[in-house]
Amino acid sequence: MRLFSGLTFLPGIAGALAAATTSQTKTIPNSHPAIYYHGRWDSSPGTWWAGSGLKLHVKHLCSLALNLGPHTTAPFAAVGVSIDYQDFFTVNASAGANVIPLSSSLADKRGDTTVVRINVEGWQNNRINLESVTLNSDAELLPYGPSRLAFQFIGDSLSAGQFLPLGVDQAWPFLVGEHFRAEHRITAQPGATLTDMVSYGNVHGVSFQFFRTEDTGYYYTTDHNFTTPWNFARDQPPATHIVIHIGANDASHSISDADFVEVYSKFLAHLRTIYKHQPIFVFTPWGWPSADGSISQYYEGQYQNIVDKRVATGDKNIFLVDTTGWVTFADVFPDNQHPNVPGHAKIAAKFAAWLENWGLRAAPQWATPV
Numbered sequence: 273m274r275l276f277s278g279l280t281f282l283p284g285i286a287g288a289l290a291a292a293t294t295s296q297t298k299t300i301p302n303s304h305p306a307i308y309y310h311g312r313w314d315s316s317p318g319t320w321w322a323g324s325g326l327k328l329h330v331k332h333l334c335s336l337a338l339n340l341g342p343h344t345t346a347p348f349a350a351v352g353v354s355i356d357y358q359d360f361f362t363v364n365a366s367a368g369a370n371v372i373p374l375s376s377s378l379a380d381k382r383g384d385t386t387v388v389r390i391n392v393e394g395w396q397n398n399r400i401n402l403e404s405v406t407l408n409s410d411a412e413l414l415p416y417g418p419s420r421l422a423f424q425f426i427g428d429s430l431s432a433g434q435f436l437p438l439g440v441d442q443a444w445p446f447l448v449g450e451h452f453r454a455e456h457r458i459t460a461q462p463g464a465t466l467t468d469m470v471s472y473g474n475v476h477g478v479s480f481q482f483f484r485t486e487d488t489g490y491y492y493t494t495d496h497n498f499t500t501p502w503n504f505a506r507d508q509p510p511a512t513h514i515v516i517h518i519g520a521n522d523a524s525h526s527i528s529d530a531d532f533v534e535v536y537s538k539f540l541a542h543l544r545t546i547y548k549h550q551p552i553f554v555f556t557p558w559g560w561p562s563a564d565g566s567i568s569q570y571y572e573g574q575y576q577n578i579v580d581k582r583v584a585t586g587d588k589n590i591f592l593v594d595t596t597g598w599v600t601f602a603d604v605f606p607d608n609q610h611p612n613v614p615g616h617a618k619i620a621a622k623f624a625a626w627l628e629n630w631g632l633r634a635a636p637q638w639a640t641p642v
């Protein structure tokens with residue numbers, strides 16, 4: 273007992289230290305209803321697929337840290353962060369506490385609110401396992417009101433932002449979402465076919481994996497080596513516009529025109545069980561441009577065929593987006609022919625103009641203004 277009595281002064285000091293610490297920060301658990309999750313999250317909760325993430329609407333924000341758990345990619349997952357709808361920047365986030373650098377101008381905004389948007393940038397090494405968020409203790413977490421426009425993009429490397437410095441945050445689907453001040457969900461898997469087959473490291477095709485929580489990277493993990501159905505009721509608000517750009521990898525595996533049309537038609541019928549009334553936009557390929565100015569095409573005429581077949585079933589809300597000529601050799605990385613950063617911006621501008629001509633208008637302001 274003498275040993276313990278010697279420690280009796282400690283609670284006073286410890287209490288003072290604890291008070292000093294808690295007067296600076298407070299920790300919000302991942303279950304807080306005001307955390308707006310988007311994209312695909314498993315129950316840990318952890319992200320899969322490039323672009324998945326969270327949004328926070330905070331009053332009096334001065335400091336922010338993400339506390340990540342063991343299902344986070346090691347050594348880190350590249351995370352894109354945007355404060356108050358400004359440009360995204362990268363934070364390499366790891367298991368443990370990750371301080372998010374906030375602009376010092378936020379200190380002048382006290383009394384106002386801040387929106388922080390966070391998403392994983394990569395098509396691989398893209399898992400963040402959110403345990404909690406730490407804020408300055410006088411910050412107040414408010415609900416984030418999502419846009420009433422919500423895009424669902426479906427694709428492969430050409431949509432996932434593979435090879436871009438900021439990954440999906442510089443890819444045309446993401447930029448289109450930004451243009452319209454929309455929510456964007458991007459379910460795109462580099463190397464994947466639409467056909468459910470093994471392709472360039474993907475154990476499944478998009479016609480299977482789109483309906484799952486996990487991207488095909490699950491197969492290469494030891495802590496989550498399985499895949500589970502995605503509960504589409506978790507997409508809130510439900511997608512309002514569906515955009516599909518796929519087929520490059522089917523073509524490179526010599527899937528025939530007839531087989532591709534069949535798998536695509538079945539995929540559309542499956543999508544219609546979830547997206548009953550939403551417009552669906554089917555991209556033709558822009559092709560693979562070469563230095564000599566030629567462009568290698570695939571499935572020419574087949575995308576029109578797919579849309580026509582669907583219309584013949586009575587589905588009038590499906591549209592072909594002819595991207596012929598959108599991408600030239602100047603718009604791609606010469607060594608892999610994927611769009612470069614200005615190339616993605618060009619595609620985004622072309623598709624935004626196409627959608628405006630079709631009748632879509634950008635929201636006049638973000639749904640949660642700052």
Ligand SMILES: *[C@@H]1O[C@H](CO)[C@@H](O)[C@H](O)[C@H]1NC(C)=O
Nearest residue numbers: 348349350361362363364365
């Ligand atoms: C993230 O890590 C990559 C690879 O190590 C590095 O090139 C990049 O500079 C890092 N970015 C930041 C913002 O720390």
Ligand SMILES: *[C@@H]1O[C@H](CO)[C@@H](O)[C@H](O)[C@H]1NC(C)=O
Nearest residue numbers: 490491492493494495497498
């Ligand atoms: C994941 O499980 C499959 C069998 O379903 C196995 O072939 C594969 O090697 C496993 N991956 C890892 C990284 O353990």
